[in-house]
Amino acid sequence: MQSTLTVILDAIKGKERDYTTGGLNQALIILAIPMVIEMFMESLFALVDIFFVAKIGVEAVTTIGLTEAVLTLIYSVAIGCSSGATALVARRIGEKNPEAASFTAFQALMVGVSFGAITGIIGIFMAEDILRLMGATPEVIATGTNFVRIMLGSNVVIMLLFLLNGVFRGAGDPAIAMRTLLLANGLNIILDPIFIFGLGPIPAMGVTGAAVATTIGRSIGVMYQLYNMFWGKGAIQIGPKLMKIDWGIIRKLIEVSVSGAFQFIIASASWIFLMRIISRFGSESVAGYTIAIRVIIFALLPSWGLANAAATLVGQNLGANQPDRAEQSAWRAGYFNTIFLLVVSVLCITFAPLIMSFFTDIPLVTKIGVMTLRIFSIGNVMYAYGMVISQAFNGAGDTRTPMIVNFICFWLIEIPLGYFLAVTMGLEVMGICIAVPFSESLLAVILIVIFKKGKWKKVNV
Incomplete structure (x- = not known):
């Protein structure tokens, strides 16, 4: 039995392993550590970004809040495609067929480039209309x-960053995905203040500088991903003979990814509607809610590392014809995730005023942010299992089940309930804050009940 320190070092180094044999705890740790670090870097950047932008003013923070509500649609498609790629690649790796996994990865690359280019062109020409549609002043x-x-306009970069990291996770190479975001978001953090406030010959660009820094960092991260896909030594190695289009694999990838994308689009569209409701109550409300959400994302994204680890273990073990081990992986990850988020929730509830003081000294913005942090944190413990089980379905290739449950909980419950509480009952932002954890807790309960039935074990990808 390896020592804990050795296991952790192997995880960070990205030592190649077979995740279909051996102890589940060890497999989960080795997969989860780089994924948690990866997600931590993504959440850290989100926090640092809003820290700098908040120094510009309320309008700048509101711009980011409204824009991200729209960008989450792109992220949703990217994450959906990433889920599809993870499921297909993990299944091929579990079948001990790395060449087929690499061929699938190339098809995923083509899908990402095509979708990103089309949506990027639309975004460039409709930027002002999008803000106006979101109710911006x-x-x-x-x-x-x-x-x-x-x-x-940089949607190609966004698509590839998410999609290719999904490929590496499915292949059991989470350390590459970790290093990608360490590089991309590390650069973002360094470049953010330079482009926002100016340095030497670089003029102060304000909130536009945040976009420039983000795009540069992410682009370099994507270059690192492509280097590892074409010239690296990991499980995914795309050579000239694999660089051809296979419409059958693309159709299967799209088939799995569409449901995966829609489950996140449903959640993201709900986010857009909620932000649109909040914009009725003024820029201070949007700013306070936006800052609080960034802090919550900072807390939740490492949890997605555990959830992604569960998805990889489920996919690979189903490929190796070990459904019971696949199921145990999900329950084990959910248990660890619940402990982690319980600690996070207690800290957020206790230190909410202190946390908000780092970002703003505007009383109303602070008040809204503190309230949002505390109410959202109440639902985090229930959602800990929800996010893991949702990703376990995705890892199995059953992206349809989470999509349906998301539709019920977010569109049929969260949005109407949020509007009723915020507008009809006059609770304003508090109404939204109550509706979100209620809906996400219900989502977790429904997914757990369905997961126990075990039909996901028979999905064929």
């Missing part, structure tokens, strides 16, 4: 149009 439109144009 004239001041926010004037401040944020270039930010939106750059962020949406």
